[in-house]
Amino acid sequence: MNxxxxxxxxxxxxxxGAKLNARLRPLAFATLAALSFGTAHAQxxxxxxxxxxxSGTMAISETTLKDTMLMLIEQQNAKGGLLGKxxxxxxxxxxxxxxxxxxxxxxxxQVNKVAAVFGCWTSVSRKSVLPVFEELDSLLFYPVQYEGExxxxxxxxxxxxxxxxxIPAVDYLMNEVGVERxxxxxxxxxxxxxxxxxxxxxxxxxxxxxxxxMINYTPFGHSDWQSIIAxxxxxxxxxxxxxxxxxxxxxxxxxxxxELGNQGISAEDIPVVAFSVGxxxxxxxxxxxxxxxxxxxxxxxxxxxxxxxxxxxSWLEFIKNEERVTNDPMEAHYIGFNMWAxxxxxxxxxxxxAVQEAIIGVSVPNLTGGVATMMPNHHITKPxxxxxxxxxxxxxxVWQTAGTVVGDAWSDFLPGSRDxxxxxxxxxxxxxxNVKTGMCSGQNYE
Amino acid sequence: xxxxxAVVALIVGSLAACLPAGAxxxxxxxxxxxxxxxxxxxxxxxxxxxxxxxxHPRAEAVLTALLEGELYTTxxxxxxxxxxxxxxxxAIRDAVTDEALGTVGRRAxxxxxVNNQLRGTLRxxxxxxxxxxxxxxxxxxxxxxxxxxxxxxxxxxLEQLLATExxxxxxxxxxxxxxxxxxxxxxxALRLAAIETVGSNSSAHVRAKLTALAGNAALDETxxxxxxxxxxxxxxxxxxxxxxxxAFFGLSLGSILVLAAIGLSVTFGIMGxxxxxxxxxxxxxxxxxxxxxxxxxxxxGASLFVAMPLAxxxxxxxxxAIERGIVRTLYARPLETLLATFGVSLVLQQTVRSIFSPLNxxxxxxxxxxxxxxxxxxxxxxxxxxxxxxFSLLVFAALLVxxxxxxxxxEMRAVTQNRAMARAMGVRTDxxxxxxxxxxxxxAGLAGVALSQLTNVGPNLGQAYIVDSFMVVxxxxxxxxxxxxxxxxxxxxxxxxxxxxxxxxxxxxxxxLFLIVFIQKRPRGLFPQKGRAAEA
Numbered sequence: 015m016n017x018x019x020x021x022x023x024x025x026x027x028x029x030x031g032a033k034l035n036a037r038l039r040p041l042a043f044a045t046l047a048a049l050s051f052g053t054a055h056a057q058x059x060x061x062x063x064x065x066x067x068x069s070g071t072m073a074i075s076e077t078t079l080k081d082t083m084l085m086l087i088e089q090q091n092a093k094g095g096l097l098g099k100x101x102x103x104x105x106x107x108x109x110x111x112x113x114x115x116x117x118x119x120x121x122x123x124q125v126n127k128v129a130a131v132f133g134c135w136t137s138v139s140r141k142s143v144l145p146v147f148e149e150l151d152s153l154l155f156y157p158v159q160y161e162g163e164x165x166x167x168x169x170x171x172x173x174x175x176x177x178x179x180x181i182p183a184v185d186y187l188m189n190e191v192g193v194e195r196x197x198x199x200x201x202x203x204x205x206x207x208x209x210x211x212x213x214x215x216x217x218x219x220x221x222x223x224x225x226x227x228m229i230n231y232t233p234f235g236h237s238d239w240q241s242i243i244a245x246x247x248x249x250x251x252x253x254x255x256x257x258x259x260x261x262x263x264x265x266x267x268x269x270x271x272x273e274l275g276n277q278g279i280s281a282e283d284i285p286v287v288a289f290s291v292g293x294x295x296x297x298x299x300x301x302x303x304x305x306x307x308x309x310x311x312x313x314x315x316x317x318x319x320x321x322x323x324x325x326x327x328s329w330l331e332f333i334k335n336e337e338r339v340t341n342d343p344m345e346a347h348y349i350g351f352n353m354w355a356x357x358x359x360x361x362x363x364x365x366x367x368a369v370q371e372a373i374i375g376v377s378v379p380n381l382t383g384g385v386a387t388m389m390p391n392h393h394i395t396k397p398x399x400x401x402x403x404x405x406x407x408x409x410x411x412v413w414q415t416a417g418t419v420v421g422d423a424w425s426d427f428l429p430g431s432r433d434x435x436x437x438x439x440x441x442x443x444x445x446x447x448n449v450k451t452g453m454c455s456g457q458n459y460e
Numbered sequence: 461x462x463x464x465x466a467v468v469a470l471i472v473g474s475l476a477a478c479l480p481a482g483a484x485x486x487x488x489x490x491x492x493x494x495x496x497x498x499x500x501x502x503x504x505x506x507x508x509x510x511x512x513x514x515x516h517p518r519a520e521a522v523l524t525a526l527l528e529g530e531l532y533t534t535x536x537x538x539x540x541x542x543x544x545x546x547x548x549x550x551a552i553r554d555a556v557t558d559e560a561l562g563t564v565g566r567r568a569x570x571x572x573x574v575n576n577q578l579r580g581t582l583r584x585x586x587x588x589x590x591x592x593x594x595x596x597x598x599x600x601x602x603x604x605x606x607x608x609x610x611x612x613x614x615x616x617x618l619e620q621l622l623a624t625e626x627x628x629x630x631x632x633x634x635x636x637x638x639x640x641x642x643x644x645x646x647x648x649a650l651r652l653a654a655i656e657t658v659g660s661n662s663s664a665h666v667r668a669k670l671t672a673l674a675g676n677a678a679l680d681e682t683x684x685x686x687x688x689x690x691x692x693x694x695x696x697x698x699x700x701x702x703x704x705x706x707a708f709f710g711l712s713l714g715s716i717l718v719l720a721a722i723g724l725s726v727t728f729g730i731m732g733x734x735x736x737x738x739x740x741x742x743x744x745x746x747x748x749x750x751x752x753x754x755x756x757x758x759x760x761g762a763s764l765f766v767a768m769p770l771a772x773x774x775x776x777x778x779x780x781a782i783e784r785g786i787v788r789t790l791y792a793r794p795l796e797t798l799l800a801t802f803g804v805s806l807v808l809q810q811t812v813r814s815i816f817s818p819l820n821x822x823x824x825x826x827x828x829x830x831x832x833x834x835x836x837x838x839x840x841x842x843x844x845x846x847x848x849x850x851f852s853l854l855v856f857a858a859l860l861v862x863x864x865x866x867x868x869x870x871e872m873r874a875v876t877q878n879r880a881m882a883r884a885m886g887v888r889t890d891x892x893x894x895x896x897x898x899x900x901x902x903x904a905g906l907a908g909v910a911l912s913q914l915t916n917v918g919p920n921l922g923q924a925y926i927v928d929s930f931m932v933v934x935x936x937x938x939x940x941x942x943x944x945x946x947x948x949x950x951x952x953x954x955x956x957x958x959x960x961x962x963x964x965x966x967x968x969x970x971x972x973l974f975l976i977v978f979i980q981k982r983p984r985g986l987f988p989q990k991g992r993a994a995e996a
Contacts, residue, residue: 191576276844
């Protein structure tokens with residue numbers, strides 16, 4: 015039975031169940047018929063799915079990524095689109111609700127028939143959509159720094175893996191700032207938990223004692239930071255230089271930094287390095303009490319390069335607001351989108367399998383004057399920058415890596431993942447390959 | 461790493477002898493030139509040390525500008541300037557002479573960047589220059605800072621200051637600073653005396669030094685024992701302060717719970733209506749604050765006082781609308797009321813999302829509400845929480861006054877105790893119902909104003925507090941104001957006592973479990989209503 019007829023039959027069943035008035039039934043039937051016809055004929059565009067929270071606790075971070083994708087698609091269309099067709103953006107709002115992410119992903123792939131999806135922020139949202147993308151064999155470009163321990167055939171990780179953000183940040187604090195006591199504070203979900211496991215293992219491997227590490231988790235949207243910050247203050251008064259490594263996500267950051275300021279903890283006493291706080295999260299709060307606190311990213315809006323100036327210029331023009339900012343996940347989408355476009359052009363089709371093969375090895379310029387390359391483990395090469403918050407919400411780079419760092423999906427510091435490598439090129443074609451036992455396991459093995 | 465602060469201090473200390481004025485100018489000029497040419501943070505720190513050592517009257521101004529991020533170099537001639545934001549560019553002044561140099565475009569200057577380590581060094585250098593500042597508070601701060609520099613050469617400088625200092629508080633500060641520095645003294649007697657004196661100083665620096673001394677096997681028994689004793693004194697005092705602080709945190713959390721729950725207690729208690737939209741009424745109060753601030757951007761402090769009555773009114777009107785529209789028609793059908801008010805809460809959330817935006821709105825905290833106040837050295841209380849605690853108690857007192865001394869309060873109490881009898885006595889119960897609901901809602905609006913200062917203002921603000929409000933009301937006894945106060949404060953303090961040990965989430969779980977067990981024993985709460993009508 016073709017789609018049209020089966021849809022009509024289902025609708026009839028629904029109408030029966032709803033006990034609609036006999037006169038209304040044909041009218042409803044006719045409307046449904048018109049709608050089914052409508053969706054079948056829009057095949058002249060290539061659809062691109064945008065799966066970012068536009069409401070809820072993560073909206074503060076994710077809304078700007080939706081706008082970035084719209085800009086990138088508009089720019090690509092101005093260049094003539096892709097494979098001779100125009101690109102069409104399909105935007106959905108999963109509302110910071112993790113199960114809804116999976117539903118919306120399915121809707122994008124099955125109903126809207128998108129060629130690729132750019133989306134997600136929290137790792138729990140990514141884990142939630144992972145089975146959907148693997149079942150329906152579509153593509154997800156994930157632009158946010160995350161905890162690693164994953165490499166899916168259907169996901170391209172354009173954000174930082176721990177060795178491209180967390181580890182260099184800890185190295186900076188240990189070597190340049192002389193930190194000896196560590197507070198690992200995070201929101202309670204998979205990303206901070208796994209990152210803190212990796213960091214704890216890393217710190218211990220560098221000789222830090224267990225008593226010099228304090229770990230703390232809070233729920234999403236937590237706003238009463240009094241006790242925790244008093245604890246951090248007390249922990250930092252033991253005579254050794256103390257720093258906080260923060261994996262706090264979403265709008266809980268706003269009351270966290272406010273309370274830090276209120277309790278008088280300056281960045282010179284106890285610096286806080288955050289992995290999920292960028293220009294976007296800081297715009298809209300007064301950053302004067304935060305001056306000197308740090309963030310580790312692979313891009314800052316304040317980095318001077320011609321490509322960056324151009325990007326910022328076209329972004330401000332697109333969004334029609336001079337006060338808006340650019341940040342690292344936006345650069346990740348920029349890189350991911352350009353890599354996808356190049357792979358599609360190379361493969362001559364948007365078919366996911368072809369794109370997966372074509373995209374490995376693709377190199378596009380990043381926004382800091384270098385180049386990003388897609389590696390066989392579906393991660394990319396990125397430079398690392400450590401920046402200090404300024405009083406205008408921008409970051410001042412205080413340290414950077416000499417060149418780019420290759421993203422490592424499986425951390426070398428965790429006993430389980432030390433022996434695992436990801437390589438999606440033949441002959442391995444596995445995201446979870448154990449070099450010691452020679453076996454491919456976990457998700458996506460063929 | 462060079463201890464630049466120590467280098468500076470040595471130079472500064474030795475400058476107790478006068479230098480001819482020309483040398484000061486030269487020194488300053490050399491430092492300025494080095495700073496303008498400096499590439500790395502270490503170079504900037506060295507240049508700052510030279511500027512500080514010159515003891516030129518302008519040295520402090522230049523270094524403070526650098527610390528605050530207000531020092532720039534002109535791209536054209538690499539000149540050090542301070543820049544103020546003006547329309548379309550910067551108004552620049554020469555960094556040394558403060559001579560106005562006109563206005564330039566934004567790209568014509570670049571800021572001299574500072575990092576944390578450099579800021580630390582700058583603060584030490586500036587403290588050295590501020591030892592003779594005219595403001596005693598500045599002198600005390602500078603002296604305290606110098607005391608923590610671990611530089612013994614400063615002892616001489618500080619003792620010279622003591623000879624000329626008249627202000628009592630500053631003299632005490634000098635003596636403490638000298639003692640702190642003398643903890644590193646090679647002279648045993650001096651060190652022992654110092655250890656005794658610093659016992660009254662709870663700073664982290666002193667604690668670290670005493671711990672090091674107590675554990676240093678190279679020192680003699682008396683010194684180590686004395687250090688251990690002083691450390692004990694300090695740690696006992698710190699433990700006491702931490703207890704006081706935890707109690708304060710608990711009271712402040714409790715005061716918010718009380719504010720949130722008291723409106724619910726009024727409506728639940730008097731009318732037996734479960735209002736699931738209570739959280740959204742608080743959210744409306746918070747948004748009213750946001751709107752008032754948008755309309756009064758230049759008077760943020762006053763905006764809060766304007767927002768309070770407005771938030772009360774807005775929430776009260778919405779409350780009366782809910783009562784008239786929904787609660788009245790569903791009278792004596794509690795389950796339907798619960799569902800209907802839940803629907804109202806969803807409608808209110810979506811209305812706010814549509815009018816404003818799904819994203820959080822920024823509510824600015826006025827200056828007098830930010831920061832903390834130091835009660836004793838080592839014990840600081842954050843101001844916003846203190847004011848909100850006072851505000852809650854004020855609202856509670858006002859509500860008590862309304863209930864006890866006004867006609868309306870009398871009618872409310874009558875309707876609560878025996879509705880039929882009150883009607884027979886001529887009380888217009890339907891009007892009392894509407895106004896009571898309005899009162900409860902209005903107080904929720906006031907709670908929203910307080911919350912806007914503490915947490916993110918977004919459409920979901922109410923969701924975070926509705927369950928807590930019900931918990932407080934159920935625990936305290938429905939309809940009892942004193943019950944709500946007691947239960948709110950108790951739950952707050954208990955949460956905060958558990959939190960350091962078990963974490964924020966587990967603390968909430970324990971409180972909930974405790975409540976469930978308590979309700980088994982006393983289903984009517986701490987202070988249940990008495991009387992035949994209530995027990996009917």
